[in-house]
Amino acid sequence: MDSKDLRIFHTVAIEKNITRAAEVLGYVQSNVTARIRQLEKEVSTPLFYRSKKGMILTQAGENLFGYSEKILHLLDEALKSVQYTENPSGPLTIGALETTAAVHMPKLLRNYLQKYPEVKLSLVTGHTGDLVQKVLDYEIDGAFVSGKVDHPDMEQVLVFEEELVLISENTDEKLKEILKKPMLLLSVGCSMRNRLEQWLEEEDMETNNIMEFGTLEAILGGASAGLGVSMLPKSAVKGREEQGLIRVYTIPEAYRNYQVYFVFRKDFFQTRAFERFLEHITCD
């Protein structure tokens, strides 16, 4: 078994289809078939179930897939380390909270790409838990997350401090009144959600009337339409407040302050593109 076999196996496992895997790898289908069969012969066990729906991993295949991810990541990292160049270039995948992506990322990324146009930057959004796991699994190079991350493999730098506010439709109602309305929140694991739930618990108020939304825009739209209330960074709601679409309420100090950290793996090989990105976000 060599690295090519492992990459072929890994691609077939991901694509669940030999023909598609062959296209991805730039081989003909028969070659991929032959390499998989040879690999199965070598380990003396089937790695895939050949079903009508395609190639499905057996338990042995699942086990090998776990190793293949780690090995191929290490190989790619080794290649990156010897291809290190002075000019920042190549892929850079960054994760960010929905709110951070909407408010801070456009300007920050635009400035970065103006300086380093050869970097192929990708942005993925999610909540803190998701993003931290993606960093730990080497799926993304680093991520902007809410609060400090307590993990021995993680490095982190404070990049933004935000003020959280409660928002509702533009109304004259008092804070206590609007808190009875449905809560418009991002998915479970969203730090804003956890914070709001803690606050309401302290106020002896129920949080069972929760409406989940996938995007910041949907929450802002829902709040301005009177669908409910939400807790968001002040910077993310400023535009809507100025337009008179929503009303902003100051919340208790204990829940108001919120830090965004940039986290990355300690053992992650830092490419020139990543080094410059780190400098860029800490200098801005």
Added chain:
DNA sequence: GTTTAGTAAGTCCTCACGCA
């Protein structure tokens, strides 16, 4: 008819080995 997995046969390339 189309798509996909698999087989057979041939080509090309790499590498070990022998020889000058």
Added chain:
DNA sequence: TGCGTGAGGACTTACTAAAC
């Protein structure tokens, strides 16, 4: 050390079979 040779592996082309 450099070159020629042969074995074996990687890969492609052309094809078949099965499923939809």
